[in-house]
Amino acid sequence: MSKLVFIERDGTRREVEAPDGLSVMEVAHLHGIDLEGACEGSLACATCHVIVDAAWFDKLNPASENEEDMLDMAFGVTATSRLGCQIRMCEEFSGLTVTLPPKEED
Incomplete structure (x- = not known):
């Protein structure tokens, strides 16, 4: 089983x-972390x-054109932004x- 680190909005690791x-x-969602996912991972929001931490960004598969289009609608996008529904955990991504x-x- 892999490990995943979330830095929450208040800075909690x-x-x-x-x-x-x-x-x-x-x-x-499994761990009660406040990440919405309104479309349930169907790449529609x-x-x-x-x-993504800069040290990890280039290790991930590149974002698809559809993911890039959805990111255009996100608030607070950065150069290392991704959609959480598009990153699948594996041993290689542990950490x-x-x-x-x-x-x-509002």
Whole structure:
């Protein structure tokens, strides 16, 4: 089983177990981490937007054109932004660190 590190919006660092094959979004839901995922991973929204630690970003598979299009709608996008539903955990990604972006102001 892999490890995944979430940096929550308040700066809290949470290292959790991440079963291989689950997406970052699914792992967040498994551990009660505040990452929405309104479309349940169907690549139809950007509510599971995470900011990947720069040290890990180039190790991930590149984002698809559809993912890039969805990221265009996300709040607080950075150069290392990805959708959590599109990153599948595997042994190679054990230790992956992602930061939850700030919530959009109402």
